[in-house]
Amino acid sequence: MWHQQEIHLAELARGFHLITDEVARALPCLSECCVGLLHLQLMHTSASLTLNENTDPDVRHDLNAFMGNLIPEGLSYFRHTLEGPDDMPAHVAASLLGTQVTLAVRDGRLALGTWQGLWLGEHRDQGGPRRLLATLNGCETR
Template identity: 80%
Template structure:
């Protein structure tokens, strides 16, 4: 089985957002796959995808706080500033965390650990809606 589609996510505020259920709901064909791989590719360069703690929202807060301190706005050596002070830090955060995930599928579901969830990292104040290209392969 090969399946590919685009998932559209609404605009979210800056920070990390748990999107595991959004991905699963958009892919009813997951139920037909007993084993396989799901590749997620975020079609943007100022946001990210990551797999992390899905229970305590403090983890999402703390990672956002860490990244804001690691890559603050207003660094004097950034040249790419025409799109606003949050744009270049967003590109750096996106590169650090990445824009792709490859996840196992088992018995018609994402094979995630007990406390794992898929997060969208929104690194801009007003990043807009986001698109994820998903590719499912399996049997």
Template identity: 75%
Template structure:
């Protein structure tokens, strides 16, 4: 079985946000897969996807603080500045963290570790709604 659909994520503020439930709720076909893979591709260059801590929101805060300190928007050698001081740092963060995830599916559920959740990294001050292509394969 192959299925592909686009998911639209609600706009979020800059930072990292748990999106596990939003993704699972948007994929009713997931429940039908006994064994398979879910591939998620974010259709943007200034946001990211990652798999990380799902319980303590301080982890999301700390990663955002770390990246903001390491990749500030006022670096004098940035040339790509027409879209604002947060845009080039957003592209760097997206490239470092990535925009795709492939996850195992078993028994109609994502196979995640006890403390794992899907994160959207919103690296723009006002990034707007984000779109994901979800490709589900399995039996």
């Protein structure tokens, strides 16, 4: 089976947001897939996707703090500044973390580890709504 669709995410504040359940709800066809792969591609260059710990809220805080220290706004050597001081740091963060992930699907669900979740990293103050292109490939039976 092959299935492809866009998933639309509402505008989110700057930071890291757990989107695992939202993605799974948007893809009811996951339940038909016994074994497969789900590829998610974020259709933007100033946000990111990452797989990380999904339980402790301190993870969100610590990821935000680390990225802010690693890529601060206002660096004098950034030339791409017409879209605001948060834009170029957002592009750097998206390049470092990545804008796509591939997840295993098993028995109709995402095959994630006990503490794993899918996170959207919103690296702009007002990034707007975001779009994911989801491509599912798998077998309906074993």
